[in-house]
Amino acid sequence: xxxxxxxxxxxxxxxxxxxxxxxxxxxxxxxxxxxxxxxxxxxxxxxxxxxxxxxxxxxxxxxxxxxxxxxxxxxxxxxxxxxxxxxxxxxxxxxxxxxxxxxxxxxxxxxxxxxxxxxxxxxxxxxxxxxxxxxxxxxxxxxxxxxxxxxxxxxxxxxxxxxxxxxxxxxxxxxxxxxxxxxxxxxxxxxxxxxxxxxxxxxxxxxxxxxxxxxxxxxxxxxxxxxxxxxxxxxxxxxxxxxxxxxxxxxxxxxxxxxxxxxxxxxxxxxxxxxxxxxxxxxxxxxxxxxxxxxxxxxxxxxxxxxxxxxxxxxxxxxxxxxxxx
Numbered sequence: 001x002x003x004x005x006x007x008x009x010x011x012x013x014x015x016x017x018x019x020x021x022x023x024x025x026x027x028x029x030x031x032x033x034x035x036x037x038x039x040x041x042x043x044x045x046x047x048x049x050x051x052x053x054x055x056x057x058x059x060x061x062x063x064x065x066x067x068x069x070x071x072x073x074x075x076x077x078x079x080x081x082x083x084x085x086x087x088x089x090x091x092x093x094x095x096x097x098x099x100x101x102x103x104x105x106x107x108x109x110x111x112x113x114x115x116x117x118x119x120x121x122x123x124x125x126x127x128x129x130x131x132x133x134x135x136x137x138x139x140x141x142x143x144x145x146x147x148x149x150x151x152x153x154x155x156x157x158x159x160x161x162x163x164x165x166x167x168x169x170x171x172x173x174x175x176x177x178x179x180x181x182x183x184x185x186x187x188x189x190x191x192x193x194x195x196x197x198x199x200x201x202x203x204x205x206x207x208x209x210x211x212x213x214x215x216x217x218x219x220x221x222x223x224x225x226x227x228x229x230x231x232x233x234x235x236x237x238x239x240x241x242x243x244x245x246x247x248x249x250x251x252x253x254x255x256x257x258x259x260x261x262x263x264x265x266x267x268x269x270x271x272x273x274x275x276x277x278x279x280x281x282x283x284x285x286x287x288x289x290x291x292x293x294x295x296x297x298x299x300x301x302x303x304x305x306x307x308x309x310x311x312x313x314x315x316x317x318x319x320x321x322x323x324x325x326x
Contacts, residue, residue: 008110010075012078026069027049028049028068033052033138035126035131036127037123047070048124052064062139063094067084069081074120076120077123077124080106080110080124081124083109084101098128103121119191163197163199164269175190179191182215187211197264261316261317274295275296277289277292278290285320305325310322
């Protein structure tokens with residue numbers, strides 16, 4: 001069963017993928033600002049670019065006249081990116097003013113998003129911020145002159161907390177405060193951290209430790225929801241399934257490792273977006289799979305299989321693994 005999207009969200013998505021005039025899927029030629037956010041490896045990535053009408057006297061008064069995006073993602077990612085471009089062009093604003101657009105503005109424009117898809121709106125706002133930072137650098141404007149608190153890419157670098165999605169501790173701390181996130185499910189819903197293998201949930205220095213440090217260990221979650229695993233021992237960790245360089249597996253053992261890897265590292269990510277994956281057959285190093293649920297009819301299902309499923313299996317089990325959709 002697919003997600004319940006608003007009619008406006010569905011229409012924006014359909015118009016974009018069909019290239020209807022006035023939509024924004026693509027890249028700006030000779031852009032004045034370019035920003036990226038997300039990771040193709042985790043299934044969501046966004047590249048945002050814009051062109052400005054320059055103000056020769058004061059670059060801070062440049063006005064964005066064209067905005068476009070390229071995204072690897074689902075219906076929500078495409079619709080949210082369309083919404084962001086529409087908001088910017090309709091308001092006829094400067095890049096600095098565009099920084100005031102929040103993920104909440106994008107969700108409102110779309111007339112709502114499923115809670116599990118809020119991260120798509122956050123992704124657009126983050127890519128916009130990166131593009132504005134790029135524009136400011138090109139125009140000789142210091143970050144301190146932007147008038148808002150903008151994190152530079154360097155400031156978000158640091159220790160990786162969520163290895164599944166490559167999310168660092170500085171970025172986590174910033175988004176926890178900006179989005180008022182108080183629980184691990186809220187973090188996962190907003191920025192996907194912790195939505196894969198779950199190892200980072202209660203590991204030392206993981207999501208719960210960071211939440212405790214930001215809000216105080218004794219402070220109750222804003223939502224009133226306490227994850228069950230937080231009441232007892234840390235969440236169980238899935239066993240490693242990678243191969244050593246000199247390990248040669250029988251077809252039976254290889255199939256078992258493929259099944260284990262799908263269950264522990266791939267299925268949780270796909271289920272996070274409302275879908276699932278079924279292994280239909282394994283013949284040697286050919287893995288026949290079927291996507292189900294919301295992913296079954298997703299426009300990027302083929303990319304999901306290639307980039308997420310096949311690349312994950314290749315990384316862990318060898319480059320000659322092939323995934324075939326049935």
